[in-house]
Amino acid sequence: MENVILNRLPVPTFRWLKVNEVSRAENEFGTGAENVIQPDDDARIEITGGRNRLVINAAENSRREAVVFISGSEGKTVVTEVNAAAGAEVKLVQVYENSGAANSSVNAEIAENAALELIQLYIGGADTVSGINAELAGRCSKFRADIGYLLDGTDKLDINLTARHSGKKSSSEIAVKGVMRGHSEKIFRGTIDFLKGAAGAKGKENEDVLTLDETVRSKTVPLILCAEEDVEGSHGAVIGRIDENQMFYMQSRGIPEDKIYEMMARAQIAQIAEKTGDSETIGRVGAALGGGDSDEQLYKE
């Protein structure tokens, strides 16, 4: 059985933290011939197993959108290639609803004035290894990632995201919101890499994690690598608790602490689902969130 090394941190750190890379048996993530999907237009794709390659080529100044649902108990590999030519705008939504193992990677080339908006929602997942690499090669290229995860039981999620800025005035914004329960484990690695010459580039990264059980294990590894003077980079992370002012405000209106955690947990994920603007996604995620008392649902009572 071949082992593969995945999600390698661009610059390694202390070994005992065990965040430098992840190793998995190759056949864990589906077998067989590669299924290549290359839609010509906006697409809605369901992937439930096997080895898959999704290619999105967005021509100059075009707009493309793809919504991909990745689900089921079979092991699977999903490789996504995005080429956004000059001035193109691509929106890629990926919803992971796996009970099995999944290995996903997104590799994006973003040209001058082009933009990629990536929205990923991880609802559970026995063992999900997900790599995202955005090459901000063009001048004024843009990358925005909104990632949400909801983990419970023995769910395991391993993310390695890199935004590589080589284009002048390129910008990236990465917002991650997560909720963890049970014995779930998660590593989020997020790297903003400013290469020499990326003058005027800006990068921002944020992770907000609510840990709802004492048995969870959350690792956050937010890197900024910088070889250019004229850049602005920042990252932030809040792990564990709800902001005290928010807590007091909600308590003062009579809502007890455990209820507040539940509301905020739902809100974390619902916010990202809303960003897709896709009613199927909102519906499916809403159903997974359970106890969803969104107004739409209550109207139907």
Add this chain to the structure above:
Amino acid sequence: MSEEKTKVADIDRSLYDFRYEEDERDFLGSGITADIIGALSDEKGDTDWMREFRLRSLEIYRRMPMVNWGPSIEGLDVDNIVTYIRTKSRMNSDWNDVPADIKDTFEKLGIPQAERESLAGVGAQYDSELVYHNVRKEVAESGVVYTDLESAMHDERYAELIRSHFMKLVPPTDHKFAALHGAVWSGGSFVYVPAGVKTEIPLQSYFRLNARGAGQFEHTLIILEENSSLHFIEGCSAPKYYEAGLHAGCVELYVGRNASLRYSTIENWSKNMYNLNTKRALVEEGGKIEWVSGSFGSHVSYLYPMSILNGRGARAEFTGITFAGEGQELDTGAKIVHNAPDTSSYINTKSISKDGGISTFRSAVTVNEKAVGSKSSVSCESLMLDSISRSDTIPVMDIRTDKADVGHEAKIGRISDDTVFYLMSRGLSEEDAKAMIVRGFADNVSKELPLEYAVEMNNLIGLEMKGSIG
């Protein structure tokens, strides 16, 4: 003393004794033999346990792989350095051998000739031994022990205490250079503060480091009993030069219940040095460790003081600044292990990169299952002064409980043109304007230092900033 022993034995090793896994790599160190180490023990008149300790450390050193994740240390020839130290009695013999840039810096910092020679490792003992003795006398009256570790080991009053603490916090198995340290350590300070004693004057290892032969593999052991307090200052702003370019010191700090220790360092090793220093503090219930750390010198540095918060309500604060100039790769930061409920940690660092220098902030905050209700806050800021330099930020947070509150913030940027213009419009030269901004940036550290050190650090920044304007 037996109580001390029990305390040390009680530490849950697994929580911070992160061993390197062995892998098949080229191992350095085959040139250092048991004979060489044996001869060192003879010279020092080591007790049997220390003799064995050194040999065991050498074994571990041989088996351990090289560090493979940080700045390159390929230029380091450990075997030769150790042999060199053995044969050349660790000192430069001639002022003329000291490189010109070092002499030049002494000149600019206004250090007297006698002191310069001492700092450069040349010549006889520096007069500060006298000052040191006076300080020692004053603190001794309150029951504080402040002496050099080697002779304390032979003093029956402290021998057992030292044996039960020496390299218990940083075991030789910690990493390759900790093992090397265990084998060849020499010199360093020993401080013991009895229960309830609040030490008013800061103790400074500066005086000790200038002593002959000390400074490269020195070991600092500080033990604070319950309700005591101490401020210890290590190093000074003048560059220390050794022809053999390795510093692998070790600092072990034991902070007892409700005790408080501040450990300040301004480090300015000469720019041929590999600084692979290991510092660690163990803090008991209600105790507090404060690190203040300025890293300016060396060719390569690996420096991440670790605080292990082992008792309820223990606290750690780390304030640091790193300034990497031409030819320097300074990899610095802090590690915090939250091991008990209601512990808190606060890390605040600044780093500056210039003239091709590389500065890396690296941290690890671990909140264990037992550390319910703990808080940690990390803030790091980096300043890039040109585009041939590099600045990386590599933090890790590992959280294993729900009732924790962990925050992290990092920023990277440059000096804004508007600010420089504003200052220049008020009559400052561009160079002065930038130096002023950098000094302001470094303010978090300088305001934590005793005045004379803050002044020296500001001079040092001014010096480093000179000629930075193309």
Add this chain to the structure above:
Amino acid sequence: MSQLLEIKGLTAGIEGKTLLHGIDLTVGAGETHVLMGPNGAGKSTLGSVIMGSPEYAVSGGSILFKGEDITDESADKRAKRGIFLSFQDPVEIAGVSLSEFLRNALEQLTGKHTKLWDHKKKLKQCMEILGMDSAYADRDLNVGFSGGEKKKAEILQLLVLEPQLAILDETDSGLDVDAVKTVSAGIEEYKRRTGGSLIVITHNTRILDALKVDKTHILAAGKTVAEGGAELAGDVIEHGFERYINGGK
């Protein structure tokens, strides 16, 4: 019979700094009290401490609500008893809509499920009183609201939740004349519907015009320095605090 709110010798502070020194304050059912004083007098602190903010530590004295000691209770328990605080600077909560939040709060307070239709109807009706666009109900709580909109949203919550004691912390500050009128109308409506008690922290009389003030308390440096009826509030606004602060009680 016991009073609605009884504060006795309340001493409280933050990180070892005492901000309130032995405050006594009694508010009867249906009464309207005005709390005035220079900046930093401790007015907002008192409001937050009555609501049970964990930011402040109470080191002495007690707070009784309807005769029961609530000094150590958490904010949500106090809210359930019928205390409400209109925040000076309401926090933003992304992902939770105003409507959803209020229904959650209402269910906690009443202990029963609120029918969505009834909830929506009541909300809409209250929003009309305050001249609020009904679209705000579905927006995230306070997120991107202007200062005025946030204050209106606080009064909206007051109308929906119908507490027995409402503390209004500078609800009128930073509002233009029209907005103050709207907010005042909302407070009047609350009084009319519930006959609840009010503690109004303010710097000017406009918000008081429509209310029948029973008592005025002047705070300075964490102490009560003067107390009187409605006329005291008017006097302070006309002549300033100085003589009360310097002259003492």
